[in-house]
Amino acid sequence: MGAASEFIRWFADLGAQDVPLVGGKNASLGEMYRELSARGVRVPNGFAITAAAYRAAMEQAGAWQPQHAALDRLDAASVADLARRARAARDIVYGAALPAQLAEQIVQAYRRLRDEYGPELTVAVRSSATAEDLPTASFAGQHETYLNIGGEGEVLDSVRRCFASLFQDRAIVYRIENGFDHFKVYLSVGIMKMVRSDLASAGVIFTLDTETGFRDVVFVTGAYGLGENVVQGTVDPDEFYVFKPAYRKGKQAVLRRSLGGKEVRMVYAQGGRTTTRNVPTPPAERERFCLPDEDVLELAGAALRIEDHYSARAGHPVPMDIEWAKDGVDGKLYIVQARPETVASRKSGAVLDEYTLDGHAAVLASGRAVGAKVASGRARVIHNIGELGTFRPGEILVADTTMPDWGTVMKTAAAVVTNRGGRTCHAAIVAREIGVPAVVGCGNATECVRTGAEITVSCAEGDLGHVYAGILPFHKTSTDLSTLQLPATHIMVNIGNPDTAFQTRFLPNDGVGLARMEFIVAEHIKVHPMALAHPERVGDAQVRAQIAQLTRAWPSPPEYFVRQLAEGVGTIAAAFHPKPVIVRMSDFKTNEYASLLGGQCFEPHEENPMLGFRGAARYTHPAYAEGFALECEAMRRVRGEMGLSNVRLMIPFCRRVQEAEAVIAALGAHGLVRGQDGLEVYVMCEIPNNVLQLDAFARLFDGFSIGSNDLTQLTLGVDRDSDIVAFDFDERDPGVLGLIRMTIEGARRCGRHVGICGQAPSDYPEVARYLVEQRIDSISLNPDSVLRTLREVAEVERRLGIAARAAQS
Numbered sequence: 055m056g057a058a059s060e061f062i063r064w065f066a067d068l069g070a071q072d073v074p075l076v077g078g079k080n081a082s083l084g085e086m087y088r089e090l091s092a093r094g095v096r097v098p099n100g101f102a103i104t105a106a107a108y109r110a111a112m113e114q115a116g117a118w119q120p121q122h123a124a125l126d127r128l129d130a131a132s133v134a135d136l137a138r139r140a141r142a143a144r145d146i147v148y149g150a151a152l153p154a155q156l157a158e159q160i161v162q163a164y165r166r167l168r169d170e171y172g173p174e175l176t177v178a179v180r181s182s183a184t185a186e187d188l189p190t191a192s193f194a195g196q197h198e199t200y201l202n203i204g205g206e207g208e209v210l211d212s213v214r215r216c217f218a219s220l221f222q223d224r225a226i227v228y229r230i231e232n233g234f235d236h237f238k239v240y241l242s243v244g245i246m247k248m249v250r251s252d253l254a255s256a257g258v259i260f261t262l263d264t265e266t267g268f269r270d271v272v273f274v275t276g277a278y279g280l281g282e283n284v285v286q287g288t289v290d291p292d293e294f295y296v297f298k299p300a301y302r303k304g305k306q307a308v309l310r311r312s313l314g315g316k317e318v319r320m321v322y323a324q325g326g327r328t329t330t331r332n333v334p335t336p337p338a339e340r341e342r343f344c345l346p347d348e349d350v351l352e353l354a355g356a357a358l359r360i361e362d363h364y365s366a367r368a369g370h371p372v373p374m375d376i377e378w379a380k381d382g383v384d385g386k387l388y389i390v391q392a393r394p395e396t397v398a399s400r401k402s403g404a405v406l407d408e409y410t411l412d413g414h415a416a417v418l419a420s421g422r423a424v425g426a427k428v429a430s431g432r433a434r435v436i437h438n439i440g441e442l443g444t445f446r447p448g449e450i451l452v453a454d455t456t457m458p459d460w461g462t463v464m465k466t467a468a469a470v471v472t473n474r475g476g477r478t479c480h481a482a483i484v485a486r487e488i489g490v491p492a493v494v495g496c497g498n499a500t501e502c503v504r505t506g507a508e509i510t511v512s513c514a515e516g517d518l519g520h521v522y523a524g525i526l527p528f529h530k531t532s533t534d535l536s537t538l539q540l541p542a543t544h545i546m547v548n549i550g551n552p553d554t555a556f557q558t559r560f561l562p563n564d565g566v567g568l569a570r571m572e573f574i575v576a577e578h579i580k581v582h583p584m585a586l587a588h589p590e591r592v593g594d595a596q597v598r599a600q601i602a603q604l605t606r607a608w609p610s611p612p613e614y615f616v617r618q619l620a621e622g623v624g625t626i627a628a629a630f631h632p633k634p635v636i637v638r639m640s641d642f643k644t645n646e647y648a649s650l651l652g653g654q655c656f657e658p659h660e661e662n663p664m665l666g667f668r669g670a671a672r673y674t675h676p677a678y679a680e681g682f683a684l685e686c687e688a689m690r691r692v693r694g695e696m697g698l699s700n701v702r703l704m705i706p707f708c709r710r711v712q713e714a715e716a717v718i719a720a721l722g723a724h725g726l727v728r729g730q731d732g733l734e735v736y737v738m739c740e741i742p743n744n745v746l747q748l749d750a751f752a753r754l755f756d757g758f759s760i761g762s763n764d765l766t767q768l769t770l771g772v773d774r775d776s777d778i779v780a781f782d783f784d785e786r787d788p789g790v791l792g793l794i795r796m797t798i799e800g801a802r803r804c805g806r807h808v809g810i811c812g813q814a815p816s817d818y819p820e821v822a823r824y825l826v827e828q829r830i831d832s833i834s835l836n837p838d839s840v841l842r843t844l845r846e847v848a849e850v851e852r853r854l855g856i857a858a859r860a861a862q863s
Contacts, residue, residue: 105184299632315495345380427513434505470493620696641668644663689703
């Protein structure tokens, strides 16, 4: 039996090197408590019961031989055999009495902790395996944690239950799959002050984006109550992103946020062996974010200090997976766990895999997408753990939520769909580990999908994942980016959806040539800007109610517009930082604006909106000037408060030089002064007058972006929205190409950047070749045509004797 001094270690005496002694979780808690407390990372005090104590308990009880008998002939592929043998192994461990010396030391340490925090102390009793939370393998969620434990007897019983959890079904399977010997992995137990997040909120932080592996963000999730609900996927949490490079430079702002459902909150239970319970979250709290911005930023700062510390120890970047809790009594934020992230951090940027659906069907359910893949198969709806035996390999698992005990079955699933959970829930974590798509937090998937139905699960369409009826065709394209040579002509991307920005950034690119503001307004904001500036002028009571519902979590309707737009554009700018991101100010036509909520109260009817009240003409007009002011405030925040100075602004459909002068003045009046803090302002070259008066426009703007769609329309006199004359709309017409050539020559003459962001080079390789021959500075493309066009441009340049650039890292 081990010496008594081996049984207890306080956090202050532990460090990262002590994994063999106290397991990964406790070693990490000790490392943070000892090394990072002075740097503002707040960790509750506590102590670890060492792995030697576990061995001593097993030896005193003579448990090793019975354990071998229980496990040596285990058939892990059999759910029934696994459950029977695992239960036997747990009973053996739980039935082993704690050695008297060990029990006495645990009680004395608990009393010392109670003296520090007061007689009302309750503790968290947490398992910590010696093969847990390693840089290459995480046993997260495999063993048990017990919360709100009070009293010496309950603490001792919880320690025995933690010891027994070493033989949970899921832990046994995980050890087998990762090559660990059951009898060489030991369990330590951590006992730490309970943070009263039952009265506040808790959640999980990752120091990278969990879907794409993008490392320049801190991703914070949270919900009301104890953090187990977020970890287990019982709730759909709030989500926040913070951009690391800007934060480190003092520009501390939330990059992006989304409001989760937060359906229930875990609180303390009174009496009985069950120490916690879930209660419904009041509707008013569900409609608010669980954290104010200052708390999100404090957590981001702590996460960066933790990541920096572990990276310095390892000698290379180590993204972290961190659990946090806010104490509702003292109002402070605490870090209660940290481990290396072991899934998204392994993604290689060298090979780009793209999944594309080749068909359409009815959408049965939608939720948060996990893993940018597509899978098809027969659905199997599982309502409880007793039905897991009916699941067949290759089926799609559909459930209310998943639990760690389901791991054996989940590893054979083609895809996973759940009613509840966010992107850090159990189902999401397992899906990433095994490399299958998952759609989580659907709300009603178990009602809309039937067992035996053929379905397709798509997570290849942005943050929103869909479950489609039937087997849809799809294809996968893999590209080795390390072998691609970049052409001298800069290749940029067109993007409007912030949800796809982190993934799109992995394409070889020189930045964003066109960030479409309209997508964010239509899909995320959904309300006419003037209806937010003046909701009292919206005559329809039902529409007013819809606007009030959308803006409920924001200080005011105008602030809702500004923040949503700023965060959408900011997400795109952060994804491509420090490369330039050219953001086009709004270019809705009146009929498109009228389709937004409240829009009909502010927009005139026009017979031909394509040539009407659009673009620059709106910005200084009394009918929209206040809306333009909101756009400008959003862009000022992106460049200023968020620190994303790589954003350049672009003015669309600017008919006359006098109109350009008025817009430049309006931008300046709203705090966006051309040339100040490096701000560049471009103009769309899409009207023949832009080409004919290019020198005059060049005095007011820093660059030109050719809009081939409108330029073709106005050169050929063809309404591009008209089907009946569509045959006459052709960007390859010699007249259109002539104006493009004149634009490139004029921009070069005036020393201005010139690019193209229209549809033509994405659709027609011959147009891309023509642009290269004319020595255009940049070509901006839709993401799905970047790789194809890049190769074509490189080939044209090779024939012209233009040297290529090296592949991007």
